[in-house]
Amino acid sequence: MVIILKQAWGSQGLTSDQASNCFCITPPALEYAGSVGALHAFTAQGAHVSVASFQNVGIHLSLKGACHMPGKFEVYTDKAGEFRFRLKASNGQAILASEGYKTKASCLNGVESIQKNAPNDARYESKESKSGKFMFNLKATNGQVIGTSELYESAASRDNGIESVKKNAPEATVVEVTA
Structure with a gap:
């Protein structure tokens, strides 16, 4: 509340x-x-x-955080001219990033796919990097990676990141920003 x-x-x-x-x-x-x-x-x-x-x-x-303020998807153009998005939690922390897309429409479709797939536990792939850090990918129903997390120091932090995506993505707003 x-x-x-x-x-x-x-x-x-x-x-x-x-x-x-x-x-x-x-x-x-x-x-x-x-x-x-x-x-x-x-x-x-x-x-x-x-x-x-x-x-x-x-x-x-x-x-105790009962009234959730949704996160936001920031859509931007990278230095190579590709469209990307990042999901930020309500506290401003980036929790998920996309690949590069050739068109803005494709990028926005990626956002919609994140919103659709985020609540589904089966869509998350938890991984450990070669350097011993932890991360996750969110995948679409076809198995394609649609979002990648940052690297975390612990598996527990990674799992908290997944919960944050599940909580923030479905209702997140979309805003355009400059890189």
């Missing part, structure tokens, strides 16, 4: 769909406890503070 003071919505960049998954309170609900008191009350319940501003903007608290 995310708790957001109503006047802080715009500054949080929430879409109406994301806001509908959040519980909102008005400033008077926090006034009796005071902003700092409210912060302590929420952190005592295991809250993770993702954004905190106690002035006129308000406070935004995320209770």
